[in-house]
Amino acid sequence: MTITHKTFTKAAIDERVAQRSPLQKLLGRPEVGALVGAIVLFIFFAAVSPTFTQPNALATVLYGSSTIGIMAVGVSLLMIGGEFDLSTGVAVISSALTASMFSWYFSTNVWVGVILALLVSLAIGFINGWILMKTKLPSFIVTLATFLMLTGLNLGLTRLIGGSVSSPSISNMDGFDTARGVFASSVNIAGIDVKITVFIWIALVAVATWVLMRTRVGNWIFAVGGDENAARAVGVPVKATKIGLFMGVGFCGWILGMHNLFAFDTVQSGEGVGNEFLYIIAAVIGGCLLTGGYGSAVGGAIGAFIFGMANKGIVYAQWNPDWFKFFLGLMLLLATIVNLIVKRRAELK
Amino acid sequence: MNAKAIDQETLLQNERDPLTHTPVHLLSLEGVGKHYGNIIALSDVTMAVDNGRVTCVLGDNGAGKSTLIKIIAGLHQHDEGVLNIMGEDRKFGSPRDALDAGIATVYQDLAVVPLMPIWRNFFLGSELTKGFGPFKYMDVEQMKAITLKELAEMGIDLRDVEQPIGQLSGGERQCVAIARAVYFGAKVLILDEPTAALGVKQSGVVLRYILQARDRGLGVIFITHNPHHAFPVGDRFLLLKRGKSIGYYDKKDITLDELTAQMAGGAELAELAHELEQLGGHGDVVKEVKAEVTDVADSVKAGTPKHA
Amino acid sequence: MASTARMKIALIAHAPAGDTFWDTVRKGAEEAAAKDNVELLYTSDPEAGRQAQLIEQAVDQKVDGIAVTLATPDALKDALKKATDAGIPIVSFNAGEAASAQLGAFTHFGSNEQLAGEAVGSKLAEGGYKHPVCVIQAQGHVGLEARCAGVKAKVPGTEILYVNGADMTSVESTATAKLQASKDADVIIGLGAPITLTLLKSVTTAGSSAKVASFDLNKELAQKVVDGSVLFTVDQQPWLQGYGAVDALWQNKRGGFKVGGGQSVLTGPAIVDQSNAAEVLKFAEQGIR
Numbered sequence: 007m008t009i010t011h012k013t014f015t016k017a018a019i020d021e022r023v024a025q026r027s028p029l030q031k032l033l034g035r036p037e038v039g040a041l042v043g044a045i046v047l048f049i050f051f052a053a054v055s056p057t058f059t060q061p062n063a064l065a066t067v068l069y070g071s072s073t074i075g076i077m078a079v080g081v082s083l084l085m086i087g088g089e090f091d092l093s094t095g096v097a098v099i100s101s102a103l104t105a106s107m108f109s110w111y112f113s114t115n116v117w118v119g120v121i122l123a124l125l126v127s128l129a130i131g132f133i134n135g136w137i138l139m140k141t142k143l144p145s146f147i148v149t150l151a152t153f154l155m156l157t158g159l160n161l162g163l164t165r166l167i168g169g170s171v172s173s174p175s176i177s178n179m180d181g182f183d184t185a186r187g188v189f190a191s192s193v194n195i196a197g198i199d200v201k202i203t204v205f206i207w208i209a210l211v212a213v214a215t216w217v218l219m220r221t222r223v224g225n226w227i228f229a230v231g232g233d234e235n236a237a238r239a240v241g242v243p244v245k246a247t248k249i250g251l252f253m254g255v256g257f258c259g260w261i262l263g264m265h266n267l268f269a270f271d272t273v274q275s276g277e278g279v280g281n282e283f284l285y286i287i288a289a290v291i292g293g294c295l296l297t298g299g300y301g302s303a304v305g306g307a308i309g310a311f312i313f314g315m316a317n318k319g320i321v322y323a324q325w326n327p328d329w330f331k332f333f334l335g336l337m338l339l340l341a342t343i344v345n346l347i348v349k350r351r352a353e354l355k
Numbered sequence: 356m357n358a359k360a361i362d363q364e365t366l367l368q369n370e371r372d373p374l375t376h377t378p379v380h381l382l383s384l385e386g387v388g389k390h391y392g393n394i395i396a397l398s399d400v401t402m403a404v405d406n407g408r409v410t411c412v413l414g415d416n417g418a419g420k421s422t423l424i425k426i427i428a429g430l431h432q433h434d435e436g437v438l439n440i441m442g443e444d445r446k447f448g449s450p451r452d453a454l455d456a457g458i459a460t461v462y463q464d465l466a467v468v469p470l471m472p473i474w475r476n477f478f479l480g481s482e483l484t485k486g487f488g489p490f491k492y493m494d495v496e497q498m499k500a501i502t503l504k505e506l507a508e509m510g511i512d513l514r515d516v517e518q519p520i521g522q523l524s525g526g527e528r529q530c531v532a533i534a535r536a537v538y539f540g541a542k543v544l545i546l547d548e549p550t551a552a553l554g555v556k557q558s559g560v561v562l563r564y565i566l567q568a569r570d571r572g573l574g575v576i577f578i579t580h581n582p583h584h585a586f587p588v589g590d591r592f593l594l595l596k597r598g599k600s601i602g603y604y605d606k607k608d609i610t611l612d613e614l615t616a617q618m619a620g621g622a623e624l625a626e627l628a629h630e631l632e633q634l635g636g637h638g639d640v641v642k643e644v645k646a647e648v649t650d651v652a653d654s655v656k657a658g659t660p661k662h663a
Numbered sequence: 664m665a666s667t668a669r670m671k672i673a674l675i676a677h678a679p680a681g682d683t684f685w686d687t688v689r690k691g692a693e694e695a696a697a698k699d700n701v702e703l704l705y706t707s708d709p710e711a712g713r714q715a716q717l718i719e720q721a722v723d724q725k726v727d728g729i730a731v732t733l734a735t736p737d738a739l740k741d742a743l744k745k746a747t748d749a750g751i752p753i754v755s756f757n758a759g760e761a762a763s764a765q766l767g768a769f770t771h772f773g774s775n776e777q778l779a780g781e782a783v784g785s786k787l788a789e790g791g792y793k794h795p796v797c798v799i800q801a802q803g804h805v806g807l808e809a810r811c812a813g814v815k816a817k818v819p820g821t822e823i824l825y826v827n828g829a830d831m832t833s834v835e836s837t838a839t840a841k842l843q844a845s846k847d848a849d850v851i852i853g854l855g856a857p858i859t860l861t862l863l864k865s866v867t868t869a870g871s872s873a874k875v876a877s878f879d880l881n882k883e884l885a886q887k888v889v890d891g892s893v894l895f896t897v898d899q900q901p902w903l904q905g906y907g908a909v910d911a912l913w914q915n916k917r918g919g920f921k922v923g924g925g926q927s928v929l930t931g932p933a934i935v936d937q938s939n940a941a942e943v944l945k946f947a948e949q950g951i952r
Binding site (some may be wrong): 119271 | 669679681682683686687742802824825827829830831832833835836837839840841843844857860862864868869870875883
């Protein structure tokens with residue numbers, strides 16, 4: 007039995023590929039569903055509430071979105087990498103408490119506390135990722151455990167060190183003003199004060215998008231989320247990538263934690279519980295697959311913006327907020343269904 | 356077991372390392388074994404892989420084929436015997452080690468990440484970059500161009516390497532994985548059951564790519580349970596059963612029928628026929644199995660004089 | 664310290680962990696316990712079912728008295744029945760004045776939320792405010808709704824705004840949005856000290872001319888009242904609730920006394936404005952106001 011080894015071409019496969027128009031390409035992007043949703047929601051609120059489109063109000067909506075969006079950047083990447091993190095909400099507060107308690111207790115310049123908080127935040131991410139890779143438990147369990155432990159540590163250590171349930175005010179300590187300038191100031195643009203978190207948010211989204219689309223690490227993130235075993239088999243450092251993603255979430259948590267601290271001087275140790283779901287919701291609405299391997303940082307940002315618009319839009323429209331959660335849930339469901347359809351098409355075609 | 360086992364000396368006579376001028380294989384296993392706790396997954400396996408040769412590893416489910424490739428691909432470490440690469444004893448700590456030693460593996464189901472574009476899959480783990488330090492970024496245009504070119508050379512003509520690889524057919528996906536291994540300078544290419552999930556036509560396509568890889572000078576290890584796929588492309592055949600080697604043949608010493616007979620296990624079929632008869636009924640089935648037994652026995656007999 | 668034999672009192676609240684208000688209650692209870700030679704078992708759980716379990720556990724531990732908050736009286740009914748059956752004296756505090764006697768408590772220490780709301784409303788009406796925004800940080804919370812209802816009873820133009828109290832950035836941005844939307848809002852009311860402090864930022868951000876009023880107290884808020892950036896706050900004197908509840912149980916043990924004469928003991932509302940804020944601030948710094 008012999009086989010001739012001439013190269014042969016396959017023409018059949020091109021027919022469907024060649025027909026992909028730019029529009030179809032756009033529709034294939036993960037964040038397109040969210041983008042359409044955002045535009046519809048914007049037009050809707052602009053129509054029902056004249057205040058909504060005023061520059062001041064937009065700045066407020068953007069601020070509300072940014073406090074979700076900053077975390078959603080890290081959470082989106084993590085979700086594309088196939089994991090998710092339930093400890094994010096309280097980890098933000100852990101970071102803020104670390105910075106304020108340390109600099110208050112040791113009477114240091116607040117920047118010392120800020121740096122320490124960064125280390126603690128990164129360490130929380132590292133521990134999450136390391137335990138996950140070591141035990142191979144689902145991230146749901148591991149981060150649920152860290153969520154509970156951090157909640158306890160926040161309360162316990164705050165009382166132990168400060169003798170109270172909220173951190174002492176550090177507004178008159180050295181370095182506070184510069185730190186506030188970095189994390190919690192406003193920038194005046196054409197007469198409108200825009201909170202600095204909005205710019206940090208945009209910068210983070212830009213960096214995350216660049217990493218995801220244009221660097222090796224980005225390629226690895228898609229791969230570990232899409233098929234961990236395949237990624238490992240072709241030599242992708244799966245462990246380092248996943249641990250790195252958790253640390254990325256930690257970094258975002260640090261930024262938001264510092265904003266919390268320097269915007270409000272004190273931090274309540276019981277805060278943050280429940281916010282982890284908002285970040286996940288933003289990422290999912292933005293087109294990140296809960297099972298990993300698909301999504302974008304821009305999508306997470308749009309998800310956060312949708313959340314911010316809905317949350318604030320109801321206030322501008324002077325509506326009864328009782329229904330807010332219902333609509334949020336509905337939006338989440340619709341977004342997930344759209345994502346599911348996208349995934350099925352990608353896999354089955 | 357009438358077919359003559361390969362004599363290592365004769366096999367080696369034409370293979371010489373260009374630098375040392377000593378007989379050396381591209382990759383060879385000698386008495387390799389592996390156990391998980393007290394379960395012996397593989398024991399005393401000996402085989403060799405050389406440039407421009409296809410070594411087929413045949414065996415039924417649970418024969419130890421996947422343990423064998425996991426050892427060569429660096430996913431597991433062997434406990435006994437020697438894994439020799441270009442005359443050097445090795446034990447791989449990770450798949451990366453194996454890749455660095457020029458061993459690329461194409462797995463049957465996890466060759467690629469379905470949701471990722473073809474070009475990202477092609478370069479996954481070995482991306483091309485530009486720039487310095489933290490500002491290093493992927494050379495996307497070049498990666499796309501190379502992907503397109505390499506696939507065209509393998510005979511897959513795509514206009515859009517941006518589409519998710521999951522949209523390609525099973526055979527095409529295997530081919531992308533093979534092309535990837537060839538491009539990245541693999542010396543040894545392990546193909547894990549590449550035809551198992553494919554139809555007849557797609558299998559044929561994959562078999563052609565195996566030969567293309569061989570003709571490019573790669574040493575190919577082709578894992579399969581189908582002797583009809585193995586025989587046409589293979590140069591050597593290693594048969595595994597329950598973690599043990601039950602035969603190692605050169606192509607000139609064995610026929611397809613013999614190979615099939617060894618795979619099917621003539622004695623076991625006879626036993627099955629006997630059992631079915633005792634249970635009564637199933638007349639048709641018994642008849643079928645008996646016919647099969649006769650076939651197998653014939654072919655083994657037929658092969659005997661040739662190698663006696 | 665009292666020379667009476669050591670006794671064990673369980674204080675069971677519906678407090679969420681990490682809340683400043685409850686911290687002050689606890690401080691009051693601890694001070695009374697120290698003075699009265701009482702071993703204080705402080706537990707709390709915001710979920711009604713689990714709070715009931717805590718009561719049953721206290722009964723199992725054969726405590727000499729139970730001080731309990733009745734935020735969800737129906738859920739705690741059965742557990743408290745076990746306590747009365749075991750002959751354990753009960754005092755309720757903070758929440759559940761109406762159900763107190765019925766569930767076997769001999770008195771109740773607390774401030775009537777509706778009355779407190781009305782006190783704020785009256786004071787705002789006096790100041791000529793027409794459009795207060797009352798900010799509720801936990802949607803569906805009976806006590807907080809009652810406070811805003813009290814304000815609305817005195818100032819009909821009152822609007823209610825719901826925010827997520829677990830996230831200060833969200834509180835700030837939502838309140839900012841509200842102030843931008845309702846230009847005629849002339850005062851915004853926070854129902855907890857940390858919330859009020861955040862509302863101050865919202866007023867600045869929104870560039871609103873609205874004043875800020877508050878319920879409850881902590882040292883930062885007291886300072887703001889001294890500064891004049893917060894008009895006034897209504898204190899329900901949480902320290903007194905914790906102290907009074909424990910002390911009443913001790914008194915009951917000591918001589919069979921029943922404080923309150925079958926009625927509840929009001930710990931508020933006490934209005935803190937610029938006239939007395941400086942004095943209150945002293946105590947707030949010690950964490951007891």
